[in-house]
Amino acid sequence: MNRTASIKDVATHAGVAVGTVSNVLNYPDRVSERTRERVLRAIDELGFVRNDAARQLRVGHSRTIGLIVLDVGNPFFTSVVRAAEDAAALQGSAVLLGDSGHNAGREANYIDLFQEQRVQGLLISPVGDVSERLDLLRERGVPTVLVDRLADESKFSSVAVDDDAGGYLAARHLLDTGRRRLAFVGGPTSIRQVADRLQGAQRAVKEEPDAALEVLDAEGQTVLAGRSVGDMLVERGGAELPEGIFCANDLLALGVMQSLTMTHTVRIPEDVALIGYDDIDFAVSAVVPLSSIRQPTQLLGRTAIELLSEEVESQNPVHRSVVFTPELVVRQSTAPADAG
Amino acid sequence: MNRTASIKDVATHAGVAVGTVSNVLNYPDRVSERTRERVLRAIDELGFVRNDAARQLRVGHSRTIGLIVLDVGNPFFTSVVRAAEDAAALQGSAVLLGDSGHNAGREANYIDLFQEQRVQGLLISPVGDVSERLDLLRERGVPTVLVDRLADESKFSSVAVDDDAGGYLAARHLLDTGRRRLAFVGGPTSIRQVADRLQGAQRAVKEEPDAALEVLDAEGQTVLAGRSVGDMLVERGGAELPEGIFCANDLLALGVMQSLTMTHTVRIPEDVALIGYDDIDFAVSAVVPLSSIRQPTQLLGRTAIELLSEEVESQNPVHRSVVFTPELVVRQSTAPADAG
DNA sequence: TCGTACCAATGAAACGATTCAATAAACTTC
DNA sequence: GAAGTTTATTGAATCGTTTCATTGGTACGA
Numbered sequence: 006m007n008r009t010a011s012i013k014d015v016a017t018h019a020g021v022a023v024g025t026v027s028n029v030l031n032y033p034d035r036v037s038e039r040t041r042e043r044v045l046r047a048i049d050e051l052g053f054v055r056n057d058a059a060r061q062l063r064v065g066h067s068r069t070i071g072l073i074v075l076d077v078g079n080p081f082f083t084s085v086v087r088a089a090e091d092a093a094a095l096q097g098s099a100v101l102l103g104d105s106g107h108n109a110g111r112e113a114n115y116i117d118l119f120q121e122q123r124v125q126g127l128l129i130s131p132v133g134d135v136s137e138r139l140d141l142l143r144e145r146g147v148p149t150v151l152v153d154r155l156a157d158e159s160k161f162s163s164v165a166v167d168d169d170a171g172g173y174l175a176a177r178h179l180l181d182t183g184r185r186r187l188a189f190v191g192g193p194t195s196i197r198q199v200a201d202r203l204q205g206a207q208r209a210v211k212e213e214p215d216a217a218l219e220v221l222d223a224e225g226q227t228v229l230a231g232r233s234v235g236d237m238l239v240e241r242g243g244a245e246l247p248e249g250i251f252c253a254n255d256l257l258a259l260g261v262m263q264s265l266t267m268t269h270t271v272r273i274p275e276d277v278a279l280i281g282y283d284d285i286d287f288a289v290s291a292v293v294p295l296s297s298i299r300q301p302t303q304l305l306g307r308t309a310i311e312l313l314s315e316e317v318e319s320q321n322p323v324h325r326s327v328v329f330t331p332e333l334v335v336r337q338s339t340a341p342a343d344a345g
Numbered sequence: 346m347n348r349t350a351s352i353k354d355v356a357t358h359a360g361v362a363v364g365t366v367s368n369v370l371n372y373p374d375r376v377s378e379r380t381r382e383r384v385l386r387a388i389d390e391l392g393f394v395r396n397d398a399a400r401q402l403r404v405g406h407s408r409t410i411g412l413i414v415l416d417v418g419n420p421f422f423t424s425v426v427r428a429a430e431d432a433a434a435l436q437g438s439a440v441l442l443g444d445s446g447h448n449a450g451r452e453a454n455y456i457d458l459f460q461e462q463r464v465q466g467l468l469i470s471p472v473g474d475v476s477e478r479l480d481l482l483r484e485r486g487v488p489t490v491l492v493d494r495l496a497d498e499s500k501f502s503s504v505a506v507d508d509d510a511g512g513y514l515a516a517r518h519l520l521d522t523g524r525r526r527l528a529f530v531g532g533p534t535s536i537r538q539v540a541d542r543l544q545g546a547q548r549a550v551k552e553e554p555d556a557a558l559e560v561l562d563a564e565g566q567t568v569l570a571g572r573s574v575g576d577m578l579v580e581r582g583g584a585e586l587p588e589g590i591f592c593a594n595d596l597l598a599l600g601v602m603q604s605l606t607m608t609h610t611v612r613i614p615e616d617v618a619l620i621g622y623d624d625i626d627f628a629v630s631a632v633v634p635l636s637s638i639r640q641p642t643q644l645l646g647r648t649a650i651e652l653l654s655e656e657v658e659s660q661n662p663v664h665r666s667v668v669f670t671p672e673l674v675v676r677q678s679t680a681p682a683d684a685g
Numbered sequence: 686t687c688g689t690a691c692c693a694a695t696g697a698a699a700c701g702a703t704t705c706a707a708t709a710a711a712c713t714t715c
Numbered sequence: 716g717a718a719g720t721t722t723a724t725t726g727a728a729t730c731g732t733t734t735c736a737t738t739g740g741t742a743c744g745a
Contacts, residue, residue, distance in 0.1 A: 011731055011732085012731065022696060024694070024697095025693085031733075035693075057732090059402050059730070062701060077423055141392075228627070290599075351700090361724075362725045363701090375722090399703085402703095402732085403701085
């Protein structure tokens with residue numbers, strides 16, 4: 006009862022050759038109905054489970070794809086992961102998931118691990134600079150697709166979302182609903198995403214001669230950081246308040262919302278309209294349901310798998326960069342002022 | 346430049362035998378400094394990466410542990426996963442993560458996949474009834490530890506958190522801060538966790554002759570469900586309101602909080618104290634910071650790995666069930682009424 | 686009846702690592 | 716310097732699959 010049965014045991018037990026058992030497993034129609042059933046019965050009786058290591062050793066590659074994300078706890082990545090898993094399953098692969106936690110060391114560990122596993126390829130949302138680690142992968146010929154990061158097409162394929170377009174969308178929506186004095190609340194612009202969203206917003210504001218955009222720095226991307234920005238605004242009070250606020254993510258927006266609604270002097274959306282970014286689960290269930298920018302995470306995950314398949318199948322690698330445009334989700338927090 | 350280098354290539358390139366290369370990899374001090382360096386240089390020059398399939402085939406088992414959770418998006422599991430990964434890394438193993446998404450089919454797929462990978466063992470937070478699927482694992486002799494689920498010790502080891510104790514803790518805290526008329530807000534008691542938490546709360550209430558506990562059903566475990574319970578309470582109004590509310594999870598509590606604070610007639614914690622369960626990230630950044638019950642997720646993950654190691658190492662399996670007691674986290678939402 | 690074609694089934698070779706008994710080389714010790 | 720001991724290296728055997736050239740059998744047409 007100790008050692009698990011091997012294909013040889015199955016062959017003996019069913020009275021056939023090992024090659025036949027292998028055929029039952031991999032090419033069922035190459036073998037006659039009668040023997041197929043006999044083999045399947047033997048497999049069942051012995052509790053045989055194929056040893057994937059041996060299979061992999063023989064065929065030279067695994068049926069797994071490595072996926073390394075920055076933070077599995079982040080709903081954005083969770084959704085990407087799930088979509089990637091589903092897409093991979095459809096083509097008969099499985100996803101090995103690694104969470105680097107924004108830590109280059111952990112990332113390197115996963116890269117090594119996945120290479121030892123001879124994954125078919127790698128989807129990676131890299132930590133910090135796209136650097137030597139990735140170049141090494143390229144040299145080794147490991148098909149790699151960058152996720153949520155634009156890549157030099159001479160080097161890698163990539164899938165990303167256009168943050169500039171998202172920022173434009175958000176600001177344009179505030180302008181379209183009649184707001185003119187706008188504010189952008191965001192963390193440090195050293196984060197590319199934040200900088201791009203701001204840039205998009207500025208582009209929209211420039212289109213309206215009578216509109217203005219004020220930039221308010223937040224210390225981080227959290228609810229609490231949002232709340233202190235909100236508190237600052239409340240102190241300013243009345244006529245000094247912006248008419249529309251665009252926050253670089255939903256957490257900030259929820260913080261601002263808490264702060265503004267707590268003091269019962271400011272109404273959302275009548276006095277101030279508010280829009281966030283990411284469309285997290287909490288956005289819809291905020292005190293005032295929060296308008297937001299939704300990123301097509303499912304599409305990202307699915308497309309990443311597709312690009313990887315292309316890389317795996319073609320010999321001479323032609324890289325592609327796919328950039329998706331995010332989507333505006335309108336809720337009560339930006340309802341037109343006059344309708345409110 | 347195509348095929349990746351094998352250990353034989355390295356041996357040739359370094360002018361040594363394959364066994365020596367293997368020794369450099371696995372028992373570095375068995376080999377002299379000089380040849381070790383020569384081999385390492387060859388490894389570097391050829392970009393050799395060990396083929397884990399071959400290694401695994403020879404030694405008979407992998408260095409990976411399978412972990413199947415119900416929902417990676419759930420912060421509870423995310424935290425367990427991370428702790429398990431860290432603990433596994435410490436003992437030189439890696440975790441293969443699978444997300445069943447509460448779906449028995451996906452779960453079965455991962456179980457099969459992980460068995461084909463010959464994982465050392467399996468940590469699983471099983472979907473629904475602990476059933477034949479798991480019995481099969483037992484028969485096959487795959488070391489398995491149940492996570493967040495109590496197991497029959499004759500069959501499996503397990504790690505879980507005592508929800509009854511958590512419920513008791515929450516209700517006791519409300520009573521200790523002077524509240525007497527309490528309410529429990531929870532989803533269907535068909536969910537074991539909900540039933541246990543309620544039971545614990547009832548146990549605490551029974552200790553105080555003048556205390557009472559009212560049970561309010563919510564349709565689900567979401568913010569919105571909490572809000573409709575809150576709306577119902579607001580309509581009741583004034584003297585009919587409970588003095589303390591215990592919600593079966595933080596989402597419900599946040600919903601109730603939104604509803605009560607939105608109408609500016611009820612104050613938290615002065616009029617009503619509120620406590621949730623899980624201590625999610627949002628609890629601390631709610632409008633009124635939410636008291637909650639925190640589950641020792643890190644400990645869960647770490648202990649699960651430890652129990653699995655025990656199973657793997659000992660031949661005759663002695664199963665253990667470890668139950669942790671959750672922890673009370675006091676914040677403003679349950680500050681004593683007189684102090685408010 | 687023979688030749689041809691087709692279909693099932695066979696079993697040895699190969700994948701790339703680890704292991705281990707055997708050997709060679711380098712030291713000790715008296 | 717011979718015998719004994721330790722240390723370093725070797726290379727064939729092995730793990731459990733898949734692959735593929737080969738064989739044996741059956742059916743068909745001429």
